[in-house]
Amino acid sequence: DAKTTQPPSMDCAEGRAANLPCNHSTISGNEYVYWYRQIHSQGPQYIIHGLKNNETNEMASLIITEDRKSSTLILPHATLRDTAVYYCIVGHYKLSFGAGTTVTVRA
Amino acid sequence: NAGVTQTPKFQVLKTGQSMTLQCAQDMNHNSMYWYRQDPGMGLRLIYYSASEGTTDKGEVPNGYNVSRLNKREFSLRLESAAPSQTSVYFCASSPLAGGGNEQFFGPGTRLTVL
Numbered sequence: 001d002a003k004t005t006q007p008p009s010m011d012c013a014e015g016r017a018a019n020l021p022c023n024h025s026t027i028s029g030n031e032y033v034y035w036y037r038q039i040h041s042q043g044p045q046y047i048i049h050g051l052k053n054n055e056t057n058e059m060a061s062l063i064i065t066e067d068r069k070s071s072t073l074i075l076p077h078a079t080l081r082d083t084a085v086y087y088c089i090v091g092h093y094k095l096s097f098g099a100g101t102t103v104t105v106r107a
Numbered sequence: 108n109a110g111v112t113q114t115p116k117f118q119v120l121k122t123g124q125s126m127t128l129q130c131a132q133d134m135n136h137n138s139m140y141w142y143r144q145d146p147g148m149g150l151r152l153i154y155y156s157a158s159e160g161t162t163d164k165g166e167v168p169n170g171y172n173v174s175r176l177n178k179r180e181f182s183l184r185l186e187s188a189a190p191s192q193t194s195v196y197f198c199a200s201s202p203l204a205g206g207g208n209e210q211f212f213g214p215g216t217r218l219t220v221l
Contacts (some may be wrong), residue, residue, distance in 0.1 A: 032206045043152065043212030051207070071202075087149060092206040093138065094165060094216050097149030 004088045009102040012082075018075040020101055022088030025047070025069045031091055033064060035073045037084040042089065044097070049075065078105045108133050111213035113198050119219045120188045128183040128216050130198030136211075138204040139181035140165075141173060143194040144215075150197060154219055157204035188220045 005023040012018040024033065035047040048055055050071070055062045061074040067099045074084055085098040112203060114129045132139065137158045142150040142165075152165030156175040170192060172184045181200075196216045201208040 017135055030206065041215065043199075043214050044210075047207040047214070049207060050211070067161055090133065093201065093204045093208060093210075094116060094155065095140075095142075095210065096151060097142075098142075099147075 002101050003096065004091050004098055006086075006098065006101045007103070009104070010079045012075075012103060012105050014080060014105055014107050015077055017084065018103060018105070020075075020086050020088070020103065021070065023070045024088070026089045027068050027090045033068075033071050034087075034089040034091070034095065035060065035062065035087065035091065036084075036087045036097070038087070039081075039084040047056065047086075048080070054106045066091040078103075080105050093096070110134065111198055111200055111211050113196075113213040113216050115216060116214070117217045118219065120185075121221050122189060124188050125184070125186050126188065126218075128198075128218075129180070129184075129213055130199075131180045132183065132200040132211070133179065134200060134202075135177070135178070136200035136202050136209065138201045138208070139175065140199040140201075140210065141171075141181070141183045141201060142197045142199065143167065143192075144197060145194050153183065153196075155204065188218075190220045192218065193220045194218060 034049040063072045071090040085100040140155040141153040154173040159178045199210040199215045201210045
């Protein structure tokens with residue numbers, strides 16, 4: 001069963017903010033929201049995670065709705081190197097990656 | 108620090124052959140994981156080791172065995188390879204097996220079973 005729903009693809013202009021949505025309506029109270037990305041066929045790279053509060057680090061911001069049923073990953077100033085597949089995952093440590101969102105940053 | 112390393116990078120097997128995929132981490136992490144990624148799909152957890160001396164099944168364990176050799180090393184064995192096991196295999200590690208821990212991934216092993 002899919003625990004998250006993401007759009008299959010999206011485009012973004014270089015230098016603009018990229019907002020990636022994720023629905024996780026069946027999330028349980030103690031499950032985290034994680035975001036990873038995968039560039040080409042490399043190993044996935046951790047971006048950010050959160051439980052209830054919004055989070056920000058040097059790579060991105062994570063906005064989680066109050067009911068925790070959806071979240072948005074924000075890349076504040078997208079660059080060409082941010083072109084990748086982005087995965088939204090809910091759980092603890094036994095992660096299950098869905099198909100993700102293919103983000104293409106265009107010059 | 109090399110992070111998470113995997114060997115080999117590529118492998119071609121014939122149906123019925125066996126092989127072991129090696130994974131090592133130098134970050135003193137307690138927990139290690141094996142995932143597989145089929146073409147066009149996300150990663151699925153095969154086995155994990157929450158701490159040295161323990162291993163547990165993940166989402167797709169059939170056809171695989173694992174060994175947590177020591178704190179650094181976690182190997183994945185295919186006893187009798189099948190074409191359905193053609194995939195890219197990723198090893199990962201994290202400080203602890205618990206919510207809120209970042210997993211660090213290796214570069215992957217690309218396996219083809221003919």
